[in-house]
Amino acid sequence: QVQLQESGPRLLRPSETLSLRCTVSGASIRSNSWSWIRQPPGKGLEWIGYISNRGATNFNPSLKSRVTISVDSSRRQFSLRLTSVIAADTAVYYCARDMPTRSDYFDPSGNFVPSGFDYWGQGTLVTVPP
Amino acid sequence: QSVLTQPPSVSEAPRQRVTISCSGSNSNIGNNAVSWYQHLPGKAPKLLIYYDDLRPSGISDRFSGSKSGTSASLAISGLQSEDEADYYCAAWDDRLIAYVFGPGTKVTVL
Numbered sequence: 381q382v383q384l385q386e387s388g389p390r391l392l393r394p395s396e397t398l399s400l401r402c403t404v405s406g407a408s409i410r411s412n413s414w415s416w417i418r419q420p421p422g423k424g425l426e427w428i429g430y431i432s433n434r435g436a437t438n439f440n441p442s443l444k445s446r447v448t449i450s451v452d453s454s455r456r457q458f459s460l461r462l463t464s465v466i467a468a469d470t471a472v473y474y475c476a477r478d479m480p481t482r483s484d485y486f487d488p489s490g491n492f493v494p495s496g497f498d499y500w501g502q503g504t505l506v507t508v509p510p
Numbered sequence: 511q512s513v514l515t516q517p518p519s520v521s522e523a524p525r526q527r528v529t530i531s532c533s534g535s536n537s538n539i540g541n542n543a544v545s546w547y548q549h550l551p552g553k554a555p556k557l558l559i560y561y562d563d564l565r566p567s568g569i570s571d572r573f574s575g576s577k578s579g580t581s582a583s584l585a586i587s588g589l590q591s592e593d594e595a596d597y598y599c600a601a602w603d604d605r606l607i608a609y610v611f612g613p614g615t616k617v618t619v620l
């Protein structure tokens with residue numbers, strides 16, 4: 381059974397760096413692709429970015445300048461780092477696995493295209509007061 | 511503002527069928543596979559449909575997906591009270607180089 385669990389500080393001050401980790405069990409962290417998704421209070425889901433099974437990353441253009449996603453295989457974790465947080469970064473943050481399929485798909489520019497997120501963490505609320 | 515468009519809400523009586531639309535463009539739905547997610551309050555989203563019309567293992571066949579051109583649909587048949595949730599479509603956007611979610615549709619069982 382694949383399980384994902386987010387961890388990290390839940391209360392930040394403006395301008396600080398958000399750092400979350402997602403611990404994976406029941407699946408190989410190296411052979412899968414992983415994403416972070418968030419949901420601000422009262423709003424919809426927003427994709428933050430991914431790290432593919434080949435180590436490639438892509439990020440939401442609105443967050444690209446502030447986001448880093450990395451994998452620590454030895455700890456079976458992947459991490460999200462979001463710098464210079466503001467109140468608008470207050471959200472429930474989810475980590476998720478891209479559903480493995482028979483073959484990976486890439487867009488015309490060669491970017492890995494997620495097939496869909498089949499396992500999710502329970503989510504963690506991160507608050508940045510105004 | 512999402513590049514995918516969904517109705518804010520739909521409602522139907524129990525045991526009936528409801529359809530949720532998702533409209534996009536050639537850079538997303540027209541050129542890439544669509545996924546659908548069910549999101550219950552306080553829970554993690556659940557993948558219902560991937561690759562336009564495929565169901566992951568364990569997903570009820572009451573849920574079905576379809577796509578034509580730059581639009582996709584999720585149908586829920588035999589509506590049950592437990593189906594009350596927010597439903598999101600999603601797809602990769604070649605122009606934005608990003609995975610985009612629709613704004614979500616709230617399904618209410620009357």
